[in-house]
Amino acid sequence: MDTNEKSGNVIDWQVLKRLFSFMMPYKGKFTTLLALTSLVAILGPARPYLIQVTLDKYVAHGDYNGLVRMTAIIIGLLLVQTAVTYSHTYLSGWLGQTMIRDIRIKLYKHLLNLRLKFFDNTPIGRLVTRNVSDVETLADVFSQGVAAMVTDILQLVIIFCIMLYTDWRLTLVCLSTLPIMIICTYIFKEKVKKSFNNVRNAVAALNSFVQEHLTGMNVVQIFNKEDREYNKFAKINEGHRDANLRSVLYYSIYFPVAEVISASGLALLVWYGAEGVIDERISVGVMVSFIMYISMFFRPIRMIGDRFNTLQMGVVSASRIFKLLDNTDNIPDDGDLAVKDFKGLVEFENVHFAYNEPEYVLKNISFTAQPGQTLALVGATGAGKSSVINLLTRFYDIQKGKISIDGHDVRKYALHDLRRHIGVVLQDVFLFSDTIRGNITLGNPDITDEQVRRAAELVGANRFIERMPDGYDHPVMERGANLSVGQRQLISFVRAMVYDPKIIILDEATSSVDTETEEMIQEAINRLMHGRTAIVIAHRLGTIQNADRIIVLDKGEIKESGGHEELLRLDGYYSRLHRMQYKETL
Template sequence: MSSAAPVKPNVFKRLLGYSRPYGWRIALAAIGSVGVGGMDGAMAYLVEPVLRRIFSGKETAIFVLLPLGIVFLYALRGLCRYTNDYFIRSAGQLAVQDVRNDLYAKNMSLSIGYFHRHETGTLMSRVLSDVSMMQEGVGQVITGLFRDGLSAVALLGVIFYRDWQLALISFVVIPLTVVPARKIGKRIKRVARQGQEKMGDLASILQETYSGIKVVKAFGLENREIERFRARNRDFYHFTRKNIKYEGLSTPIMEFITSFGIAAVIWVGGSNVMHGTKSASEFFSFITAMVLVFNPIKRLLTAFNNLQRSMGAAERVFEVMDEKPEIVDAPNARDLGKARGEVEFRDVRFKYEDDYVLQGVNLTAKRGEVIALVGPSGGGKTTLVSLITRFYDPTGGQVLMDGVDIRERTMKSLLEQIALVDQETILFNDTIANNIRYGRMTATDAEVEAAARAAFAHDFIQELPEGYLTNIGDRGVRLSGGQRQRLCIARAILKDAPILILDEATSALDTESEQMVQKALNNLMQNRTTFVIAHRLSTITHADRIVVLEKGVVAEMGSHDDLLQAEGIYSRLHGMQFRA
C-alpha cells in the first residue's frame, strides 16, 4: 500500500526524524509487533496439523488441551499488543511534543510583520489542531508498519507455504487496488488541508470574540457573531463531510476488488478438496490465513488514509517551520554593550507593501533628550519608534544608535537598551510580581516593589487580596485600565534601560493617576533618551523637542512654545484640544 502514497518525501522524512530520539521505545514496540505478527502466523499455520490430528488421528488429548492453548496464545498476543501500542504511542506523543515545542519556538523567532499578516486564531490552530492531526496519522502509520505489516507478512508466509498457486490467485487482484487508493489518498490530503484552514478560521473567530467580548456585549452583536461562527462552522463541516466520504469509500472499494480473489480461491480450492487433490484441513488452514491477512491489510489502508490527512496538516506546520524571519542578526553583528542613548534617523524611508509610511525622515535624539512625536493619525509615529526596536527594518536610510547602524548590532543586545510602554496594555495571566518582573526576570522582590512604588502602583497592589502574588487574570482583566497601565510602566521602570519608548503611556489613566505617573515618568526620563507618542498634548509640553509627523514626513519640529508661535499643524491641534 505504501507504494501508492502521494506524500512529499521530505515532509514524511522530517516527521520520522522527530522519532529518532525515542528509538528505544520504537524498538520495544517492534518486539511487541513481532510477537503479534508471529502469533497470527502461528495460529493460522497450526490449524492444519491440529485439525488433522484431531479428526484423522482421533487424538482426543489434543482436543482437550486446545482451549487452554488458545487462551494462552491470546494472552501472550495481548501482552505483545499492549507492549506495541504503549511504546509506539508514547514515542509518537513525545515526538509530537517536540514538534509543537519547535513550532512555538519558531513562531517566537519570527518578526512582528509575520504576526500582522496572519490571524492569531490561524497561528493557534497550527500549533494545536494541525500538530494533533500529525500525531494521529503518523502514530497509526508507524503502528501499522510494525504490527499490521509483520502480521501480514507472517500470514502471507503461511498462505504461500500451504499453496502458492492459490496464494497467487487470491492476490492477483491486489495491484488493482493501488490506483483507487492513490486517487482517494490525494483527495483526502487536499480536503484535510482545506479543512484545517477552515479550523483556523474558527479559531480566529473564537479568539476575536472572547478577547473582545465587552465590545460584542456593549453593542448587542451576540447574534451577529453567532451567525458568523455558524457560517464558518458550516464551511468546516463541508470539508469534513468530503473527508468522511472519501475515507468511507476506500474500504468498500478495496473489499469489492479483493472479493474477486477470495471468490476465485474458494472455487478453485473447494474443487481441489472435492476432487481429493487437497485435504480439507490444508484448505481450512489456507482459508484461515487468507481471512486473517485481509484484516491487517485493511488496517494498513486506513492508516494510509490517515497519513494523507496528517500530511496535509504537516505541510501547514512545516510551512511555518520554514518561514524565514524578516529581521535577523547580520553575520558580523556585535553586541551593543551599554548604550549612551543617542539615536539618529538618517533619511529613513519605510513602506508597507506599496504604500510609503515614512519618507525621508531625519531626526537626532541626544542622550537624555525627550522627543515627543505628534500629528494626525496615520502619520507614521508608531512606525518610526518601531524601527528603533527593529520590529521592522527601514526600506531606505539608516537608524543609528551611538553612531552605529543598529543592523550591525545583535537584536538581543539592542533590545536590552530599550524599555517600551505601549498604548495597548499587554499583561499576562500571572501574578502582579511576575508581570512587573517581565522587565527584568532576575529582579528581587524589593526591586519589583521599588518599581511599583515609582509607578504609583504599590498602594493599589497592597489592597488586593494577595498583594504582589495576586493573579490578575487573562490580559489583566481583574484590574482597571489605569491599574493595568501603571503595571506596564512599573515593568519599564524595572528594566532601567537607557532608551524609553512611551506610546500613549498615560492614555488609560484618570486625571489623578496621570499626574502621579507623569511625575514618575519625569523622574525616570532623567539622563535617558525618551520617545513619547502622545495625542494628549498637555502631557508633552515639557519635551525638549516636539516632532510633528504628517503623511510620513517631518512637518514641524521645535519646542512647545516655538511651535505654538509658528501657528502651524501643532498650534492647530493644540487649539482644538484646548477648545474641546
C-alpha cells in the same frame, strides 16, 4: 497562507523524508520499533500455522502429548505476541508524541522570532491551527500511519507466501475477491482524502473566526452584531459538520462493503475447501488455518486505505508546517556588540521606512536625543510617530538611512541586549493570564520581589496592588479583563521600569487613563527621567510641554522641531494643534 490548501494526489516523499529527520535523535528507539514491527508481522501468521500443525499431526493421530505441547507453544506465542504488540503500540505512540513535541517547540520558537509584519498579514487563528491541530495530526503518521502500514504490508506478504506454499489452488480461490477489494479500497481512499482535506480547511476557518470574534467581542456587542455573527458562525460550523459527515458516510459505506467482500472470499473458501476435505485432498488443519489466514489477510487491506489517508493528511499538515518554518521573514539577530555602559544617545540619520515598499511612511527623518533628554513626537494619526518607536526597538528594519544608539548602528547590537535597555509603555496594554507579579517580571527569575515593589512604589501602582486580596500574587485574567484601564496601564509602566532601562518610550501611554491617574504617572515620569533618554508620543500636548525637544511629524516628514514655547512662537503646525486642543480661536 491559503486557507483552502489541497492535499494533492500523491505523497510528497521529500516532505516525508524531512519529517523523519526529526526521528534522528531517537534513531535507537526507531530501530527497535522496526524490529518490533517485523516481529508483529511474523507472530500473527505463526498462530494459524501452529494450529494447522496441531490438527494434522497430533489431533488427527490422537497424539495427546503432542497436543498438550502444541497448546503450550500456542499459549506461549500468544503471550509473546501480546507483549510485542503492547511494546510496538506504546513505542510508536511515544515516538509520535515526542516528535510532535519537538516540532511544536521548534515551530513556536520560530514564530517568536518572526517580524511583526508577518503577524500583521497572517490570521492568528490560522497560526493556532498550524501549531496545534496540524502538529497533532503528525502523531498519527507514526502511531497509525507509517508503523501500522509497514506492519500490515509485511503481514500481507508473509500470509500470502504461507498460503501459496500450503495450497496454491485454495489460495487463488479464496483470494479471487481481492481485485474487487482493492478497487473499493482505492475509491474509498480517494473519497476520504478529499473529505479530510475539507475537514482541515473547515477547522482552520473555525479557529480563525472564533479567535477573531472573541477578541473583538466588545465591537460585536456595541454594534448589535450578535445575531449576524451567530449566523456567520453557524454557517461555518455547518460546513465543518458537513465535511465530517461526508467522511462518516464513506466509512459507513466502505466497511460494510469490505466485510461482504471478505465474507465472500470466506464463503468461496468453505465451498471449495469443504469439497477438498471430503475428497481428502485438503486436510482439516489446512482448512482451519486458511479460514484464519483469510480473516487476517483482508483485515489490513480494509484498513490500508484509511491508513494511507492518515499518512497523506499527516504529510499535508507537515508541508504546511514546513512552509511556516521556511519563512525567513525574521529580524536578523547577528549583532555581537556587547553593551558595557549604555548611555542612551539616540540618533536617526536620513531614515526612510516603508511597511510595504514603495509606500514610505517615514521620509528622510533625522534627529538626535541626548542622554537624559526628553524628546516628544506629535502629529496626526498616521504621521509616523509609532513607526519611529518600532524602528528603534527593531520590530521593523529601515530601508534607507541609519539608526544608532551611543554611536553604534542598532543592527550591531544583539536584539536581547538592545531591547533589555529600552523600556516601552504602549497605549494598548497587553496583560497575560498570570499574577500581577508575573505580568511585571514576565517570568524573569533575575528580578527580585524588592525590585518589583520599588518600581511599583516609584510609579505609584503599589497603592492599588496592595489593596488587592492577594497583593502582587493577585490573578490577572486574560488581557487584564478584571482590572481597570488605569490599573492595566500602571502595571505596564511598572513592567517597563523594573528593568531599569536607559531609554524610556511612552507611546500614548496616558491617553487611556483618567486625569488623576495621568497626573500620578506624569509625576512618576518626571522622577524617572533623570539619567534616562525619554521618547514620548502624545496627543495631549499638555503632557509634553516640559519636553526638551518636540518634533512635529506630518505624513512621515518632520515639519517642525523645537521647545514648546519656541514652536508656539512659530505659529505653525504645532501652534494650530495646541489651539485646537485648548479650543482657542485663530
